[in-house]
Amino acid sequence: MKILVPVKRVVDYNVKVRVKSDNTGVDIANVKMSMNPFDEIAVEEAVRLKEKGLVTEVIAVSCGVAQCQETLRTAMAIGADRAILVETDAELQPLAVAKLLKALVDKEQPGLIILGKQAIDDDANQTGQMLAALADLPQATNASKVEVADGKAQVTREIDGGLETLALSLPAVITTDLRLNEPRYVTLPNIMKAKKKQLDTVKPEDLGVDVAPRLKTLKVSEPAKRGAGVKVADIAALVDKLKNEAKVI
Amino acid sequence: MAVLVIAEHDNASLKGATLNTVTAAAACGGDVHVLVAGHHAGAAAQAAAQIAGVAKVIHADGDSLAHGLAENLAAQVLAIAGNYSHILFPATASGKNTAPRVAAKLDVAQISDITKVIAADTFERPIYAGNAIATVQSADAVKVITVRTTGFDAAVTGGSAAVETTAAAADAGKSSYLGSEIAKSDRPELTAAKIIVSGGRALGSKEKFDEVMTPLADKLGAALGASRAAVDAGYAPNDWQVGQTGKIVAPQLYVAAGISGAIQHLAGMKDSKVIVAINKDEEAPIFSVADYGLVADLFTAVPELVKAL
Amino acid sequence: MALDAESFDLLLSTVQRFVRERLVPAENYLEEHDEVPVELVEDMKDMGLFGLTVPEEFGGIGLSVGQEVLVNFELGRAAPAFRSVFGTNIGIGSQGILMDGTPEQKAEYLPQVASGALVMSFALTEPDAGTDAASLKTRAEADGDHYVLNGNKRYITNAPRAGAFTLMARTGGPGAGGVSAFILPAGLPGITLGRPDKKMGQRGTKTCDVILENVRVPASYIIGGVPGQGFKTAMKVLDRGRLNISAVACGMAQRILEEASRYARERKQFGKAIGEFQLVQAMLADSQAELLAGWALVREVAQRFDQKPPHVSDPDVSMRVSCAKLFATEMLGRVADRGVQVHGGAGYINEYPVERFYRDARLLRLYEGTTQVQQLIIGRELLRQD
Secondary structure, eight states, X not given: OEEEEEOOEEEOTTOOOOBOTTSSSBOOTTOOEEEOHHHHHHHHHHHHHHHTTSOSEEEEEEEESTTHHHHHHHHHHHTOSEEEEEEOOXXXXXXXXXXXXXXXXXXXXXXXXXEESOOTTTOOOOHHXXXXXHTTOOEEEEEEEEEEETTEEEEEXXXXXXXXXXXEESSEEEEEOGGGOOOOOOOXXXXXXXXXXXXXXXXXXXXXXXXXXXXXXXXXXXXXXXXXXXXXXXXXXXXXIIIIISOOO | OEEEEEOOBOSSSBOHHHHHHHHHHHHHOSOEEEEEEESSOHHHHHHHHTBTTEEEEEEEEOGGGTTOOHHHHHHHHHHHHXXXXXXXXXXXXXXXXXXXXXXXXTTOOEEEEEOEEEETTEEEEEEGGXXXXXXXXXXXXXXXXXXOXXXXXXXXXXOOOEEEEEOOOOOOSSEEEEEEEEOOSOOOOTTTOSEEEEEOGGGOSHHHHHHHHHHHHHHHTOEEXXXXXXXXXTSSOGGXXXXXXXXXXXXXXXXXXXXXXXXHHHHHHTTOSEEEEEESOTTOGGGGTOSEEEESOHHHHHHHHHHHO | OOOOHHHHHHHHHHHHHHIIIIIGGGHHHHHHHSSOOHHHHHHHHHHTGGGTTSOGGGTSOOOOHHHHHHHHHHHHTSOHHHHHHHHHHHTHHHHHHHHHOOHHHHHHHHHHHHHTSSOEEEEOOBTTBSSSGGGOOOEEEEETXXXXXXXXXXXXXXXXXXXXXXXXXXXXXSSGGGEEEEEEETTXXXXXXXXXXXXXXXXXXXXXXXXXXXXXXXXXXXXXXOTTOHHHHHHHHHHHHHHHHHHHHHHHHHHHHHHXXXXXXXXXXXXXXXXXXXXXXXXXXXXXXXXXXHHHHHXXXXXXXXXXXXXXXXXXXXXXXXXXXXXXXXXXXXXXXXHXXXXXXXXXXXXXXXXXXXXXXXXXXXXXXXXXXXXXXXXXXXXXXX
């Protein structure tokens, strides 16, 4: 079976982003971009399934600007067999991406779609689930373990307070959590091999999808700054602050 | 139009997250209805009916809803979605699992993890791991939302809404629940933990370190850390050391008990979101980085804290 | 020879990540055990780091010098011992064979060097021949179509790990023209290693004497097959190596500066961060400015290096390489010294990276041609030019 792995090009997780002074967004000009870390885990999982002999082809997909090609090359360097770029300069939100992916799912008919659970830029955590709904497929989000056998995927998911195991009939959508695997380092020989792998480009119009965004960002602001510390009088006051002011417990 | 809250519950009772979500729902305007979808969930439905500000509870009960499978829960929500201008889920694992399915089927955007309701169509939410706050506006006819519970106060009890039963959605048949494992006090790993409690040399011995700090870690579901001094003195193992030559951590909450706050330690935890220091020396350097400082003897203060949580 | 831009970007990101996530965290282990963890060595092989400078046709990556210096800058940010594991393979170990080897020698050795299956060591220096390398005494006496080698090499990097040596021995008369370069498999009878040197710094690197007693090798082991070319080969190889050492020096200076800046931000005295005191700022500023100057110089010279015909010496480029090595390594010494100073007493304590880098840095002004040798090269070339 084929696995489709959507990957997103995001600000590198090491970069400390800054809000633009005009509050229109986050300053990402000249900032280092990389593959979303959860998506790396997704590619790694797909490649491992292929190495186990359960998968014939791993196809990486990315939607966005032309530079997403670099992200796709990374996916191929990790082990994806080929890649598809859905090229557009439009602002893409999860619903639009899910629709684009659905069109590709219809075309490629993969047995499994593995995505990162969320992108570290918008932190939306929606695309996988939306894709599953649009394609009428079962889903297992926040996967920490995946086993594929006999036309089914058995997935252990991280839920609040523990783990849950589901059996999904294939085709299905799985989104990855941090503990699923540790992605391999891209080796230089594999970077060389990736150069020769196939990368196709399509446009949203080719897939018949309207990608116009639905949510409008009115402004982006800085979070409340860390103020000077305060001394509290007693435990009761401390607990009150932690619960009601800091909201960490 | 009314606003629908999808309750988070375990059939027997409601989870706290539901209460915070009701508060968020009320801020959106319109009557607040709560959907309790489960299996033998009568008690949860009754509890929902008692939340102040809830006008109606819709109780869907069936096998298909026993384990919160997203496909079935989404179908349940969609069966009644037409009546609502807003559909809110708590931003729990379950809420985040299901809300996007509902949104996609309704062909509307979903708004994740809102921390504030500015207007019926405008919300605040964190992006870039909370390093920026976005204010977004939706023009969609239905707003499907997940609510970050720490952004809203819990609604109080005092309501007496009617409970209306409705047929459970059919099982989609493509997924099945095999089992769960509720975490026993599995201590999270230090570098990944959301909460860390660390002890310093003031604890005096390994026995005291374990005796005083472990209950606090258990209560908070936290990882245990230690200062270099405590580790060198043998009160805690090497890999618990937080600091320059130990581990660098940045949890949501870091509680330092009996730690003076030498620069080597600070280097390891200064990026924590919220820092609490408990130390009987009010000049201790740790207080200069702590958000909340309590000048007290940790041997009294920490057990008191465990009791108060 | 160069890697395409897109692949190189990916390569550089991977190296940066490897340094940050694997090498820097392993520095404490390295310092404590004087050993690079075996898993890391395996990972370096898997990653292809041993083959950075071997052309693709022989199983390597084939970076240009401009690309190689960028990679070496990143590697410079972690303890030098890590790079040292494959440093000889990417530098002098492979380049001699690449530049002047016979087709058979290239085919036999380069793939193994590129994969890391064979660790190559370079043996030129002797107890009585350091800066005056051309006076080396190790003899290779002709015996039919064989040579018999006798002599003593000193401070040979990676000798304990080496599978083979690129070794300089005298086949002819005195001076540079009498020296030939041999490829010597390490296991040959008559080759013994001295005790590992105990050094000021660079923990985890392995250097020792290599003693040759009647080591008998076929004449075909001479690189290129023609005796008397060895010194020329060595000098060509050293040029590229020098430029890369300059890049490493800049990377080390960058790391030291980052550590010192962080310390200045966090350390509080007299009620404020010491970074707010002008005298501390001045030290950081001086380091920053000369680091940028050195790094700009290295990159500019690397460009010129790539523009000249490959495997051919250009005295003007060589002079510039010497300028880069001279400046970058001396700059590193000053940056390391200021790095310790900013840390105050803590800078004298082993658990602080600046303490280790201070000792590690000292070697860079001494090896691959001392600062004084670089001055001579530059001076002579200036006077030779119009």
